Amino acid sequence: MIDLIAAPFEKKYLDSILCIENKSFHDPWSKDSMEKELYNSFARYVVILKDNQVIGYGGMWLILDEGHITNIAVHPDFRGLGAGNLIMESLIATCLLEDIIALTLEVRASNTVAQNLYYKYGFVLEGIRKGYYGDNKEDALILWKRKLK
Secondary structure, three states: OOOOEEEEOOHHHHHHHHHHHHHHOOOOOOHHHHHHHOOOOOEEEEEEEEOOEEEEEEEEEEEOOEEEEEEEEEOHHHOOOOHHHHHHHHHHHHHHHOOOOEEEEEEEOOOHHHHHHHHHOOOEEEEEEOOOOOOOOOOEEEEEEOOOO
16 A cells, blocks of 8 residues: 655745646646645645655635645656545545535646546536647636535
């Protein structure tokens, strides 16, 4: 069994998160943007640790009674170990503690691995943002989880 631990995002994890961000996304967040999330009162982020090494992270913004997942990523060398599940469970648990009643996100139409993770946790397709991603004009699927349990 793989021992994974969820921990709050702290500045000491920033460089590891940026490495994962750069390996995972066509248009990664900058160091400045990610560092600002540490001080954003609306942001909640979690890192996943394996042997004290950051292997994944996820975050969301809480606005009124809804959460908007901003990013979820797992280092390519550690995918398939359950880190994505632990990220989702941690974000949902945070929502429950903070009286958030719904979660939403955008995901690339081509990213079926991520979509399958979200569908596993009860998200449903509610719309499409045409040409949403600036790097290649790919569509984004808008997913919602309206009832958190």
